[in-house]
Amino acid sequence: MAEVPLRDGLLLAGILFSLGLTGLLVRRNLIMVLMSLEVMLNAAGLAFIVAAARWHQADGQVMFLFILAMAAAEVAVGLALVRQIYERFRSLDVDALSAMKG
Amino acid sequence: MRLLWLIPALPLASAMVLALFGSLLSRRAAATLGAGSVGLSALVTTLVALDFSGAPPAGHSYTQVLWTWIKVGGFEPQIGFYLDPLSLVMVLVVTWVGFLIHLYSAEFMAEDDSYHRFFAYMNLFVASMITLLLANDLLLLYLGWEGVGLCSFLLIGFWYRVPANGAAARKAFIVTRVGDTAMSLGLFLLFTQLGTLQIQDLMQRVAAQWSAGSTYAVIAALLLLGGAVGKSAQLPLQVWLPDAMAGPTPTSALIHAATMVTAGVYLIARTHVLFAVAPSAQLAVAAVGAATLLVAGFSALTQHDIKRVLAYSTVSQIGYMFLALGVGAWQAAIFHFMTHAFFKALLFLGAGVIIDALHDEHSIFRMGGLRSELPVTFWTLLIAGCSLAGLPFITAGFFSKDLIIWEASAAEQGRLVFWMAGMLGALLTALYTFRLIFRVFFGPLATPVTKRPGLLMTIPLLILAMLSVVGGYLKDPLLVFLRPALPSTIESASGGLTEAQSGTIAALAFLIGLSLAYLFHLRRRGLAEALVANPIGHTLDQWWFAGWGFDRIYDKAFVQPFIWIADVNKRDFVDSFYTGIAWLSEFVYRGLSETETGRVRWYTFGMAAGSALFIIVVLAR
Amino acid sequence: MNFAFYISGAVAVIATLLMLTRVNVVHALLYLIVSLLAVAVVFYTLGAPFAAALEVIVYAGAIMVLFIFVVMMLNLGDRAAAMERQWLTPGIWRGPAVLAVVLILEMVYLLRSDAAILSTGAVDPQAVAIALFGPYLICVELASMLLLAGLVGAYHLGFHKAERRARA
Numbered sequence: 001m002a003e004v005p006l007r008d009g010l011l012l013a014g015i016l017f018s019l020g021l022t023g024l025l026v027r028r029n030l031i032m033v034l035m036s037l038e039v040m041l042n043a044a045g046l047a048f049i050v051a052a053a054r055w056h057q058a059d060g061q062v063m064f065l066f067i068l069a070m071a072a073a074e075v076a077v078g079l080a081l082v083r084q085i086y087e088r089f090r091s092l093d094v095d096a097l098s099a100m101k102g
Numbered sequence: 103m104r105l106l107w108l109i110p111a112l113p114l115a116s117a118m119v120l121a122l123f124g125s126l127l128s129r130r131a132a133a134t135l136g137a138g139s140v141g142l143s144a145l146v147t148t149l150v151a152l153d154f155s156g157a158p159p160a161g162h163s164y165t166q167v168l169w170t171w172i173k174v175g176g177f178e179p180q181i182g183f184y185l186d187p188l189s190l191v192m193v194l195v196v197t198w199v200g201f202l203i204h205l206y207s208a209e210f211m212a213e214d215d216s217y218h219r220f221f222a223y224m225n226l227f228v229a230s231m232i233t234l235l236l237a238n239d240l241l242l243l244y245l246g247w248e249g250v251g252l253c254s255f256l257l258i259g260f261w262y263r264v265p266a267n268g269a270a271a272r273k274a275f276i277v278t279r280v281g282d283t284a285m286s287l288g289l290f291l292l293f294t295q296l297g298t299l300q301i302q303d304l305m306q307r308v309a310a311q312w313s314a315g316s317t318y319a320v321i322a323a324l325l326l327l328g329g330a331v332g333k334s335a336q337l338p339l340q341v342w343l344p345d346a347m348a349g350p351t352p353t354s355a356l357i358h359a360a361t362m363v364t365a366g367v368y369l370i371a372r373t374h375v376l377f378a379v380a381p382s383a384q385l386a387v388a389a390v391g392a393a394t395l396l397v398a399g400f401s402a403l404t405q406h407d408i409k410r411v412l413a414y415s416t417v418s419q420i421g422y423m424f425l426a427l428g429v430g431a432w433q434a435a436i437f438h439f440m441t442h443a444f445f446k447a448l449l450f451l452g453a454g455v456i457i458d459a460l461h462d463e464h465s466i467f468r469m470g471g472l473r474s475e476l477p478v479t480f481w482t483l484l485i486a487g488c489s490l491a492g493l494p495f496i497t498a499g500f501f502s503k504d505l506i507i508w509e510a511s512a513a514e515q516g517r518l519v520f521w522m523a524g525m526l527g528a529l530l531t532a533l534y535t536f537r538l539i540f541r542v543f544f545g546p547l548a549t550p551v552t553k554r555p556g557l558l559m560t561i562p563l564l565i566l567a568m569l570s571v572v573g574g575y576l577k578d579p580l581l582v583f584l585r586p587a588l589p590s591t592i593e594s595a596s597g598g599l600t601e602a603q604s605g606t607i608a609a610l611a612f613l614i615g616l617s618l619a620y621l622f623h624l625r626r627r628g629l630a631e632a633l634v635a636n637p638i639g640h641t642l643d644q645w646w647f648a649g650w651g652f653d654r655i656y657d658k659a660f661v662q663p664f665i666w667i668a669d670v671n672k673r674d675f676v677d678s679f680y681t682g683i684a685w686l687s688e689f690v691y692r693g694l695s696e697t698e699t700g701r702v703r704w705y706t707f708g709m710a711a712g713s714a715l716f717i718i719v720v721l722a723r
Numbered sequence: 724m725n726f727a728f729y730i731s732g733a734v735a736v737i738a739t740l741l742m743l744t745r746v747n748v749v750h751a752l753l754y755l756i757v758s759l760l761a762v763a764v765v766f767y768t769l770g771a772p773f774a775a776a777l778e779v780i781v782y783a784g785a786i787m788v789l790f791i792f793v794v795m796m797l798n799l800g801d802r803a804a805a806m807e808r809q810w811l812t813p814g815i816w817r818g819p820a821v822l823a824v825v826l827i828l829e830m831v832y833l834l835r836s837d838a839a840i841l842s843t844g845a846v847d848p849q850a851v852a853i854a855l856f857g858p859y860l861i862c863v864e865l866a867s868m869l870l871l872a873g874l875v876g877a878y879h880l881g882f883h884k885a886e887r888r889a890r891a
Contacts, residue, residue: 004728006839009769012732014830016739016762018823023743025707025819028810029803031748031794033702035755039739042762042782045774053769053841058854061774061846062862065855068781069866073873075786079793080880086797093806098700707818714825721832 009050016043030085030092034078041071103153105146106166106183109193110236112143114229117222124218136221137204140228144197151190155583162186162586163302165238179299182238188587191436191580192235192368195443199360200228202562206451207352209558210458214350220260224356227253231361235368240289240299243369247285247333250362251278257357258349267348274342281332281339285369288325291318305375312379323376323383327390330366334420337394341652343417344401347409351454354409359416359450360443367423367439371588374432378589384515388428392510392523395421397650399530403537404647407464408453411538414649415490416446418527422506425524429516431509432588433581438502440580441573445489445499448566452483455559456542460549466538471547478560480543482567487539489570491532491616494609498573503528505577508604513591521604528608532615540623728768735761746807748794752787759783770845 020043023036045064052060082092089096116139124132154164167182204224211220230249237243259271293299295318296307312319330336335343346358357363370377370387377384395418402414419442426435457464459476473480489499507528511521555563599607622630633639645651697708738758745751759782766775855863 004725004769004841006841007834008728008732009841010834011830012735012765014827015736018826019736019739019743021706021710021826022816022819022823023739025703025710025822026743026811026815028703029748029807031790032751035742035751035790038782038786039742039755039758042759042778045778046762046765049766049769049771049774050841052771052846054839056770056844056846058846058850059859061771061851062854062859064771064774065777065851066862066866068777069870072781072786073869075789076873076877077880079789080877082793083797084880091806092797092799092803094703095701097702101698101700707822710822710826714822714829717829718825721829 006050006054009053010047013043013047013050016040016046028094030082030094033094034075034082038071038075041067103150103159103164103185104166106150106164106185106236107168108146109143109150109197110183110229110232112139112146113225113232115139117225117229120218120222120225124222127218129212129217132218132221133208136218136225137201137208139225140197140201140204143228143232144194144201147190147193147197150185151194154185154190167238171239171241176297177293179239179241181242183236184238184301185236186587187584188368188371188436189235191440191584192364193232195440196228196231196235196361199443199447199566200224200231200356202565203352203356203360203447203451206355206454206559206562207350209556210352210454211350216260220257220350223253223256223260224352227257227357227362231365234365238300238302240292240301240304243301243372244286244289247282247329247365250357250365251275251282251333254278254346254357254362257353258346260349260353264348270342270345270348274346277339277342278332281329284325284332285329288322288329291322291325295322301372305373308376308379314379315381316379319376319380320383323373323380324386326369326373326376327383327387330369330424331390332366333369334363334366334424335417336366336390336421336424337397338652340394340398340417341649341656344405344410344413344649347407347413351409351450351457354413355447355450355454358413359446363416363420364423364439364443367420367427367435370424370427371432371436374427374588377427378430381515384428384430386428388425388510388515388517388520391421391424391426391428392520393421394418395425395527396523396530399527399534400646401649402534403530404643406467408456408466408469408538408542409450409464411466411534412446412449412453415449415531415534418531419446419490422503422524422527425510425520426506429510429513429520429591430589431506431513431591433584434502434505434509434591436584436588437577437580438506440576441489441498441502441570444566444569444573445486445497448482448486448563448570449490451559451563451566452479452486455479455555455563459551459553459555461552463549466541468548469542470545470549471543472551473543475547475551476554478563479555482563483543484539485567485570487535491535492528492608492612494605494612496571496574498570498576500608500612501574501577503531504605504608505601507608508599508601509591511599511604512601521599525607525611529611529615532612533619536616536619537623540619544624545627728765731761731764731768734758735765744811746804746811748799748803748807749791752790752794756783756787759787769841772845773848773851 017040020036020039023039024033027033027036045067048060048063048067050060052058052063085097086092116135120127120132120135127135163184163186165182165184167180169181171179171181204221207220207224211217214220227250230246230253232246234243234246234250237246255271255275258274259268261267262271289299292304296304296311298304298307308319332339343358343363347354349357377387398414398418398421402411402418405411405414419438423435423438423442426432426438455476456469456472456479459472459479460469463469485497489497492500492503494500507521507524510516510524511518622633634643648654697704735758738754738761742751742754742758745754759778763775763778763783766772766778
């Protein structure tokens with residue numbers, strides 16, 4: 001397999017995470033927000049795999065598996081909620097959901 | 103004599119019980135407790151008096167120290183009682199007259215809702231007064247002084263639901279406060295200069311350390327005079343006493359006639375050594391007395407309310423006592439105090455009977471012809487009036503008042519002008535007294551009598567009437583008795599009037615006053631109205647009616663500026679501290695509210711930025 | 724192999740960037756799938772074939788497809804695209820961009836002295852399975868409970884909507 005410096009792997013994960021965060025903060029469409037969240041989760045999983053490759057152990061992949069399961073459950077519930085929100089507010093604007101203001 | 107401490111303790115205990123549990127007691131129980139405690143106190147006083155006069159202790163004084171009150175540095179005032187002829191005489195008068203007045207009020211206040219509160223206050227008053235009289239230490243005296251002031255306030259404003267009564271009570275308290283402040287300044291001066299406030303010690307040190315006319319002595323004496331003037335309602339602080347008539351009549355009888363207003367007289371008599379060392383202060387005492395007796399006498403001549411006539415009369419008679427003190431006739435002042443207590447209390451109680459009988463009518467111009475309706479009251483009040491005016495030889499008032507007037511010229515410190523003032527005052531006294539009697543008891547019946555006094559109200563009247571007559575014959579024994587406590591009056595060497603000459607002129611003054619009153623108020627009442635209608639007469643009448651305009655002067659000079667300053671200061675810069683805190687809180691609140699937008703992206707941004715910041719902080723360490 | 728790592732890494736980053744800036748949601752989804760596939764390749768180059776397979780099958784294959792289903796169901800249309808264009812102003816990127824740069828810089832700073840090299844050799848599925856059924860057994864159970872919860876939640880949320888429409 002590749003002999004890549006650990007630094008580069010972690011840096012890649014970091015860049016992907018930051019990009020996901022940026023997307024989360026910038027986009028106003030609820031679907032886009034959820035997608036940015038997925039990107040961030042994926043980046044976290046990448047970090048785990050990189051660490052596993054460093055120590056040549058299976059634990060990283062196990063963690064990745066759990067992250068995956070959690071992401072799946074979260075997406076399922078999240079998308080059901082998106083549908084309910086669309087029913088109620090007739091738009092997918094995240095900023096419209098500000099009843100907790102003040 | 104060891105029972106001395108019981109004399110103030112009994113009324114005090116009764117006051118506590120009535121204050122705490124009064125509403126649980128029946129009226130009869132409250133009255134029994136209230137009057138009974140003062141009665142017991144009077145009995146104990148009599149026992150102590152018999153013991154004292156039968157077997158006088160060394161130095162004619164007995165001290166009973168209960169405990170040391172405060173112990174701070176060199177200042178160690180004690181709770182102690184000092185009995186000598188002066189305090190004994192005064193306590194006897196206070197307790198017995200007080201007892202009679204309590205008996206009277208048991209029936210007089212019978213219909214009032216706050217029956218037990220009244221007796222609680224009255225008992226507290228008697229306890230404070232006795233503490234004042236028996237005090238061993240000037241600080242304890244001041245405690246009693248303040249106590250009587252408090253009770254005076256509480257009792258004047260007894261019917262507090264009427265706003266005017268509250269205002270009168272406040273006026274009394276504030277005006278006497280001015281005097282009290284002067285007195286406390288005097289106490290400070292005495293303590294800082296002489297190191298003690300224990301009366302006998304203090305007097306010895308005054309005599310030893312301060313020469314005649316020394317500045318400290320004069321200032322201290324004048325400050326004490328200020329206190330006395332406030333409490334005894336003399337010029338210039340006499341304005342509170344006429345308004346204090348808003349209180350129940352037994353209160354007026356006890357506090358504002360017989361006892362509290364004489365506290366000033368007692369103070370000066372007690373500290374006579376200090377006044378002897380400060381002749382100019384003593385002259386001031388006499389001048390105040392002389393001026394007051396004339397001012398009050400003229401004012402009494404024009405009053406309509408029966409109690410206000412008596413109030414101004416009290417101010418005037420205390421002026422006589424101050425005059426006596428001022429010329430060095432110490433024993434005469436105490437003698438007049440005693441007789442005055444008898445007849446003035448009687449006058450007030452009788453006035454109470456009349457007011458009650460005529461269903462709360464106060465104006466003497468709407469009274470008349472009560473001679474046949476209220477016979478007992480008529481005869482007792484006639485005796486009291488004669489005593490006040492000084493009917494020669496029969497009444498007690500004649501002996502005491504004339505002694506003072508004669509001493510005003512004959513004593514070493516006496517002056518002719520004081521004698522003339524006293525004589526004119528005697529004429530005025532006779533005039534206004536008989537004006538009162540003729541208007542109230544003679545002439546046609548103006549207001550019908552709806553209630554007659556019962557036994558509890560009549561018996562005190564009779565006893566006091568008897569004392570008003572008999573008291574005069576106590577003059578010589580009393581003067582002898584008081585000699586160990588108060589120095590004899592030093593007579594001036596030069597000529598001047600003898601006692602007999604002065605007495606004759608006084609009797610003449612009495613007759614002139616009586617005849618003038620007879621003329622204007624019985625024979626031809628039209629003359630009185632004509633006199634008032636006349637322009638000059640009208641102006642004088644209005645001026646004297648308003649107490650020589652003192653109220654108005656004080657209002658313009660002190661009250662209005664004070665109110666103005668308070669109003670201007672309503673929002674001063676100190677307030678801005680508190681409003682500033684409120685404003686700051688609101689500002690921060692508004693600022694923080696802005697951050698709660700309810701938008702998810704904003705919150706996420708906050709979290710992410712916070713984490714970034716935190717990592718930077720961690721990395722920077 | 725290093726080459727493959729860097730190329731796929733670059734593809735992943737570029738695809739994510741493109742995803743963020745698309746106005747049409749479906750286009751963004753497709754770019755996201757590309758990004759995920761690139762990351763799967765990265766996994767393989769790092770010696771985690773099992774993870775790579777899972778990434779493709781579960782993440783790109785199931786989760787993303789779920790996204791697409793929902794987007795199609797919502798049927799947003801051109802009006803939504805116009806609104807997106809309105810929202811995506813250039814000025815809006817400033818704050819988050821600063822934040823992202825700060826985070827990346829912090830990371831670079833932290834990693835500056837790390838000289839470790841990732842070791843050779845893959846970790847095959849067998850090793851992962853042994854780990855799962857050994858020390859990580861309880862996590863497996865918890866994960867299954869989590870999925871059950873997700874299932875129930877999604878069902879419940881979807882059910883109520885149908886009920887309301889039935890009542891209305």
